[in-house]
Amino acid sequence: MIEHNKIAVRTNKLTRRFGKFTAVDQVSIEVKQGEIFGFLGANGAGKTTMIRMLCGLLKPSAGDATVSGFDVYKQSENIKKNIGYMSQKFSLYDDLTIQENIEFFGGIYGLTKEQIQSRKKTLLKEVRLTNVEESMTRDLPVGFKQRLALGCALLHDPLILFLDEPTSGVDPEARRSFWDLIYHTAEAGKTIFVTTHFMDEAEYCHRLSIMRDGKLIAVGSPGELRDLYHKSNMQDVFIEIVNGE
C-alpha cells in the first residue's frame, strides 16, 4: 500500500540555532512516503541537527515541521511511535546478547512478548542473522552489528526510518549488503531518511538534498543534480556544491 503522493516528512523554514551559531538555517523539504531520501553535506553542514529535530531529540528554534503528519512541537509522542532511528554509533548494548537487545528495544516501544517473538523471527531473517540470538553483541563483526541495529530500529514497524550515517566505519562489502536491506525496506512502503557522505551511496537514493553551512543548496534526483551541474557523477556535483560557487 504505497501511497506515493502522501508526504512523510515536511519542513518549512526549519531553523536551529546554538547560541549565535545557526546549525540549520531555514530548510524546507518534502519527503514522500516510500522514498529513499538522501541528505548530503560535509561534516558540520547540519545533517545530524536536522535529523535530531525531526526525531524529537532537539527542539527547533524556528520554522515548522511535520513527521508522518504530526507536528514536531506538539505531537512528539506520536512521532516517536512512528519512526525508527539508527545513529552513526551502533547504539546497541555490547554487553547484552542479541536476543536481550531485541527484547529490550521491543520493550521500550511497549510491544508484548508475543509481538516481540514474532517480529524477532521475521526481522532476523530479513537482516540475515540466524542462530546468533545467544551471542554477545560485542562478539559480532561490525557489519552484523549494523544490520542488527537496523533490525532493532524496525522492530516496532515504524513508517519512517531515520538513518544518521549508518555505514560509517563499515567495509564496502557490508555497505553494499546494508543498502540492499534499505531498498528492501523502502519497497515495503517505508520512508527512508538517510544522511551519508559516501557518494556511491548518494547514487542509490531516489532523491537527494545537499546542505552547506546549515543551508539547503540543492534538491533533486541524482540524475537531475548531475544534469543541473553538468557533471558525470555525484562526487563532482558534491565537490562543486561544497566548495561554493
Next chain:
Amino acid sequence: MTKASRTIAIARKEFLHIIHDPRSLIIIFVMPLMQLILFGYALNMEIQNINLAVIDYSRTPQSSHLIEQFEGSEFFSVFHYNGKHSDIENIFLKREAKIILVIDQDFARNFQRQTKTSIQILVDAADPNAATIIKNYCYGIIANFNLEHGGQISQPFDVEPRIWYNPDMKSAYFFVPGLIALILVMISAMLTSLAITREKETGTLEQILVSPIKPIEIIIGKVFPYIIMAFLDGFLILMMGMILFKVPFAGSHFLLILLSTLYIITALSLGLMISATVETQQVAMMMAISATLLPTVMLSGFIFPIRSMPILLQYVSYIVPAKYFLIIARGILIKGNTFFQLGFQTLALTLMSIILLIRTLRKFSLNLEK
C-alpha cells in the same frame, strides 16, 4: 501502551548489565564484605593490652586488691615501676606505658577510715582519642572497686559512669551502622550515576530517547535495580555484623526498612542529580566520590564525632544525608528508637530527597530540549 511494561524493560536490561559484568557484582557484594572485615578487625577502636605502670607506695592488701582489678581487666597489662618518682616522665618518653597509676602511702589508712582518698592517674595523651578511652576504662574499674568496697576513691570530678546501650563500648556497634550508611550511599549514588552517564557516552541513551518512553519511566526503570542491590547489601552487612560482631537489633525491623528506603531514595536522587549534570563516566565517578564517599566517611559522624569538628564543618554536616541515617540506624539497632524519636532525621532526609528530585527532573527535561 502501558507505561509499566516500558519501565520494566529498562529495569530488566539494567539487571542484565549487572549480571553480565562480574566487576559490578564484585563492587556490589565483595567490596562491602571486605570493608566490614577491614573495619571490624583492622580498624578496631577498642584498645586492649594497654601497658599500665603501677607505683604503689601503700603496699597494703587494699592497694594490691585495686591493682588486681586492673590486672583482671582485658584492657590493661600491668607492671610495677621500681624507679624514682622523679623519673616518672621517662615511662612515657620511652613508651613503656600509656598510663601510670600512683597509689599514696596513706591509701589503706584512709580507706579503712572511710574518708576520701585519692589515687593519681597519669595518662599519655599524645593520642588524645586513645587517652580518653583509657581514662574511661579506668573510671569504670575504679567505680567497680568503690562499689564493692564501699570505698571513696575520689575522681577529678564526680562521675558515676553508667555506659548504656553499649556497656562494653564495642566499636562494632558503632561502625556497622556507619558501614551500612556508606555502602547504601555508594551503591545508590555512584552506581546509578555511572549507569546513566555510560549510556550518554555510548549513545544508547539517545536510542532510548527516540522511543515514546517518558523521562520518568527511564529514571524509575534505571534506579529500580540499584534499590534492590542497595537493600541486598544493607541486609548482607547487617547480617554479617550481627553474626560476626554481635551487633544487636533492639528496635523495629519495619522501621529500619522504611527509613532505609528513605535514605536510599535520598542517595539515588543525589546520583541522578550528578548524572543529569555531567556527560562522562569519569567525571560522574569523581563527583560521586566527592559527594558520597568523602562526606560519609569524614563528616557524618561515622568515624569522627561531629561535635569535635570545627564549627564550619559542623554546619556542613547538616547537608550530609549519612549524618541523619547514622542516627537512625544506630538509634534503631542499638537503642530501639521509635519513629517519633527519629522525626527530625526523617524530616531532614525527606526534604533533601524532594529538593534533589525536583531539581533533577527539571534538569533532565531541560537536557532533552537542549
